[in-house]
Amino acid sequence: MKSLETHLRALRSTGRKALVPYFVAGLTPDWIQHVEAAVHAGADAVEIGIPFSDPMMDGVVIQGAALRALEAGTTLDSLCAQLLTLSTSVPLIAMTYYNIFHHYGLERSTGKLQSSGVSGAIVPDLPPEEASDWMKASASRDIANIFMVAPSTPPERLGRLARLSEGFCYASARMAVTGKSSESGQGRRVVESIRAVSDIPTYIGIGISTPNQAREACEVSDGVIVGSALVQVILNGGGADDVENFVTSFRRSID
Amino acid sequence: MLFRSERNEVSDSHTFMSAPDERGHFGDFGGRFVPEALMPACLELETAFIDAWRDPSFTTEYRQVLREFAGRPTPVTPLDRLSEQLGIRIFAKREDLAHTGSHKINNVVGQTLLTKRMGKHRVIAETGAGQHGVATATASARLGLECTVYMGEIDTERQALNVFRMELLGATVVPVTSGSRTLKDAVNEAMREWVTCVDDTHYCLGSVMGPHPFPWMVREMQSIIGIEAAQQLKDLGVENLDMVVACVGGGSNAAGVFAGFANAPTRLVGIEAAGGSAVGKGSPGVLHGMKSLLMQDEFGQIEEAYSISAGLDYPGIGPEHAYLARSGRAEYFAIGDSDVIHALQVLSLSEGIIPALETAHAVAWLLQEAGKEIPLGSTVLLNLSGRGDKDVAQVREILRGQR
Structure with a gap:
């Protein structure tokens, strides 16, 4: 079992719900301090978004943030160097599109991620059918592959995705790209169908934008992922204090 | 008329432009790199296309529309x-x-007929110059399908007349303001939109690109x-x-x-x-x-x-x-x-x-x-x-x- 999964299973056994905030790497010069503020406020793991020019699965907020990070010169090398300066020890999970790793080289990418303290990866445009090379490259580097399950995923695919997922299984609450949503979504149904075939920790994401939505999601799931709503705080000019307040409000809501 | 797919079944595997492998690969290229939310729709489309393309009642209608309408x-x-x-x-x-x-009409006649056959009532499309958008709007009007076309903002300016044509044909044109505001971003936006509406909407992709089966299907229809x-x-x-x-x-x-x-x-x-x-x-x-x-x-x-x-x-x-x-x-x-x-x-x-x-x-x-x-x-x-x-x-x- 990959160490990320061992860690997250142990977390679940303590009864604590996992809170996983998402950051766009390189969005601001002090983004590393934002990550540290989130961990200080009770994040259990952090998703590090690696900016890509054509983020097919992202809504306007993360698109805009990725563009800004790229204009600031962010690259896989630069953000990995910055990750080494982190003074926290929660698991880091890279989230990006396959072309970034494909272009950098799969072995080289997973080596780079591992040496930067990253222990998991979410690559939303890499379905298991195309993932065998990537899974091979990540196997020797202890990088857990996290697959997403969508409300549209039929039962036969769902079993396969849940079996292949390492670390946790990502349950999409909505048929939508990342971004704010006021609907309660289908997270409960998706989590229940994953539970029926696997005991892997299961977190809900996509459209979780308020502490109340996070609490509702955690009634059924083992944790939540909060992306666009937090990135918006930073796009609005928020600093480390604002990040800390934001994450604290989610922490209180799900504890 | 002989369809390529019919030919492929009887020809040897070394011919060029035969069917891709079962996961949509042409040699090292192709495949299906889409978010999980879109995988079921791609799989459904693949099954529907293979089924329709082998069905003489479908291909007869396709040929008839190309003859009488296109x-x-x-x-x-x-x-x-x-x-x-x-x-x-x-x-x-x-x-x-x-x-x-x-030539864009060849593909959209096929894909809109397929849309109806799949029981969907709406199509979305991307367009660059506007030719595929106009063709999609045209074929949609003919079948009474709802049609929304994503077009880079720069292209809506360069090709303002095609925007108006699409509107005359009953389509909604959505200017895309992200990224380079051209065809590449129109495709991104159409894919993002498709995630939210796969149940009742077909993405009528305009070229031999995108996830399997689109590159193969569009080539067959062209x-x-x-x-x-x-x-x-x-x-x-x-x-x-x-x-x-x-x-x-x-x-x-x-x-x-x-x-x-x-x-x-x-x-x-x-x-x-x-x-x-x-x-x-x-x-x-x-x-x-x-x-x-x-x-x-x-x-x-x-x-x-x-x-x-x-x-x-x-x-x-x-x-x-x-x-x-x-x-x-x-x-x-x-x-x-x-x-x-x-x-x-x-x-x-x-x-x-x-x-x-x-x-x-x-x-x-x-x-x-x-x-x-x-x-x-x-x-x-x-x-x-x-x-x-x-x-x-x-x-x-x-x-x-x-x-």
């Missing part, structure tokens, strides 16, 4: 004066004479160009065709015409825009659901294409073209903006045909390479993929600026 078969025209000027024998497959002014042309040339007494030349953005008109000659001793030549040259300047990568050749920087960020023609303004190319290029079966060359207007004028003056700016790239290559890459005395088929009506305002501005 104006097929389009003729093959000998370009006598240009042939004489250049010392090569040129025939043009006249897709410019198809309904809506380009292969009528090459199949017709091969027969028509035979009827004209042309025994040996030396070369087929077509412009390439995503590559649907080229794939369609190449399909008729892929296993004949004919050179297949695709002409890219110099500013959107995925074969010439690209490297393997993953974008828009496919692995193909892409223009990208050293970090794997996709570069913005620039071309005078909105339809070739795309940093990638269909995966089967990437395969044909790497296997050496087809050759690809690039033509810069500055040669395109001249080529459009030459074809207009010598043959009485105003080509689309996209098509004019292929014409420019003939002008440039007759007697060089194209040996004198060769017989060449030019796929005249579209007419220039949509471009005349832009061309007028450019020519005024040159004076």
